[in-house]
Amino acid sequence: MKRNPKSAWQNEVELEIPFHDLDPLNICWHGHYVRYFEIARSALLRTFDYDYLEMRDSGYAWPVVDLQIRYIRPLHFRQRIVIQTYLMEWENRLIFEYIVRDAESKERLTRGRTTQVAVDIETGEMCLISPPVLKEKLGVK
Amino acid sequence: MKRNPKSAWQNEVELEIPFHDLDPLNICWHGHYVRYFEIARSALLRTFDYDYLEMRDSGYAWPVVDLQIRYIRPLHFRQRIVIQTYLMEWENRLIFEYIVRDAESKERLTRGRTTQVAVDIETGEMCLISPPVLKEKLGVK
Amino acid sequence: MKRNPKSAWQNEVELEIPFHDLDPLNICWHGHYVRYFEIARSALLRTFDYDYLEMRDSGYAWPVVDLQIRYIRPLHFRQRIVIQTYLMEWENRLIFEYIVRDAESKERLTRGRTTQVAVDIETGEMCLISPPVLKEKLGVK
Amino acid sequence: MKRNPKSAWQNEVELEIPFHDLDPLNICWHGHYVRYFEIARSALLRTFDYDYLEMRDSGYAWPVVDLQIRYIRPLHFRQRIVIQTYLMEWENRLIFEYIVRDAESKERLTRGRTTQVAVDIETGEMCLISPPVLKEKLGVK
Numbered sequence: 063m064k065r066n067p068k069s070a071w072q073n074e075v076e077l078e079i080p081f082h083d084l085d086p087l088n089i090c091w092h093g094h095y096v097r098y099f100e101i102a103r104s105a106l107l108r109t110f111d112y113d114y115l116e117m118r119d120s121g122y123a124w125p126v127v128d129l130q131i132r133y134i135r136p137l138h139f140r141q142r143i144v145i146q147t148y149l150m151e152w153e154n155r156l157i158f159e160y161i162v163r164d165a166e167s168k169e170r171l172t173r174g175r176t177t178q179v180a181v182d183i184e185t186g187e188m189c190l191i192s193p194p195v196l197k198e199k200l201g202v203k
Numbered sequence: 204m205k206r207n208p209k210s211a212w213q214n215e216v217e218l219e220i221p222f223h224d225l226d227p228l229n230i231c232w233h234g235h236y237v238r239y240f241e242i243a244r245s246a247l248l249r250t251f252d253y254d255y256l257e258m259r260d261s262g263y264a265w266p267v268v269d270l271q272i273r274y275i276r277p278l279h280f281r282q283r284i285v286i287q288t289y290l291m292e293w294e295n296r297l298i299f300e301y302i303v304r305d306a307e308s309k310e311r312l313t314r315g316r317t318t319q320v321a322v323d324i325e326t327g328e329m330c331l332i333s334p335p336v337l338k339e340k341l342g343v344k
Numbered sequence: 345m346k347r348n349p350k351s352a353w354q355n356e357v358e359l360e361i362p363f364h365d366l367d368p369l370n371i372c373w374h375g376h377y378v379r380y381f382e383i384a385r386s387a388l389l390r391t392f393d394y395d396y397l398e399m400r401d402s403g404y405a406w407p408v409v410d411l412q413i414r415y416i417r418p419l420h421f422r423q424r425i426v427i428q429t430y431l432m433e434w435e436n437r438l439i440f441e442y443i444v445r446d447a448e449s450k451e452r453l454t455r456g457r458t459t460q461v462a463v464d465i466e467t468g469e470m471c472l473i474s475p476p477v478l479k480e481k482l483g484v485k
Numbered sequence: 486m487k488r489n490p491k492s493a494w495q496n497e498v499e500l501e502i503p504f505h506d507l508d509p510l511n512i513c514w515h516g517h518y519v520r521y522f523e524i525a526r527s528a529l530l531r532t533f534d535y536d537y538l539e540m541r542d543s544g545y546a547w548p549v550v551d552l553q554i555r556y557i558r559p560l561h562f563r564q565r566i567v568i569q570t571y572l573m574e575w576e577n578r579l580i581f582e583y584i585v586r587d588a589e590s591k592e593r594l595t596r597g598r599t600t601q602v603a604v605d606i607e608t609g610e611m612c613l614i615s616p617p618v619l620k621e622k623l624g625v626k
Contacts (some may be wrong), residue, residue, distance in 0.1 A: 093378030093379055093382070097375055127416075128414055129374065129412040130410075133407065133409045133410065
């Protein structure tokens, strides 16, 4: 996990656009990007041992409460893309930002952002502040 | 629920093919039919009060262990289809058969078949005979 | 198509959450909403005869360039929802807003917004102003 | 591409089960396997330069006309799987068989089979014999 000015927690995953994600215009249907972002986020969460399974074991669910995607250029069949994911905020909620680039040209193709909040699985209550377990996982005070 | 020679338990649901189910050839991608069959099966299971929620409450999961689809004619955007679903076997496992027809012409477009077996949720063991709760739901002895 | 203060072009569609849209937390996975919005938008576009097929025949594709979803409450299995769709802007681009409500209680569950721009299919160029065909379809001057 | 008794044309791809493919029972929903098979088949088709794009350029579409899946054991979150794909028949149609194994234990988890037939894109007619281009691609006489 590299550290850079944008965020101390970031990651890169590489994916390829499969046939079943294409629409009749021969480009990736815009709804599939949500899956790509989740794969990228899941990989980043795993670097600090707090992916879905660890979230659940810690007693918290982290539902996505906000999603934003800005489509800059279309994605095509077999295109290899790199998703750069940045953890932008964690004190009260988890905010991730995503940049999708062509794996070869590095051209920026899409930008995205997701927001998640902690929900106590037992009580069903939303947490206004991220639970201590997140700080521990991130190794911050 | 009509009774006919093919099966005492059968049902019909009508669906429409949405844009996001199309592939670059402008026809419905073959994998989406699995969703259509599930919607149809879910509707039939509900007629005897044994859909997913009641399965779970009865202590059994019913995973699909076999799937077969025969594609006869392609499905197109906005096409309205009717799925006729038949419960073909229930004593040891649940076998459903599906016929997809054009809602207007009634032409047969697809045939399918799914097999499910009961798994005891507590022990994780597969049941070789369908559990009594299914008989009760079906009202058979 | 009813006229109201929010938009002259609006529509309502009713959907039900199927099993295959649920995630391990027993709620609808957040990415599936993009499909629901498309079904709703497609229905509204059809009221003025400018759905995907008519777009294509008019020589324009209308890719989604921006997507925003605000998840307020989760959706559950078998829950019936109503999606209210409003055409908010059309002069330079198509902006739709969506409100997802529980079909019974009318409680607001989700808000969404999509932006599409016209692309000339022949030249591949993005239009800075919506092409005349859209005005004709909408019956505005 | 290894040669073995089962088929001269075979391949292996490795995949990981993502969160959004799980259902409420915490296992991979049975319909997603169709995507996995397509990714595996696409990789094998590429080894002899006849994936979707080359099919289209050769004037033929190859719709799937039959699908069979036998689910042996469930797939879980983050599980790494290997899909072994075998081209079993090509003279009159393309038949692929798939074996899904756990990437580590090599345990067999799923078996599948798809059948595709050539359709002349211009005339829309189904070919009873595979077109010569397939033989050329496979390097057989």
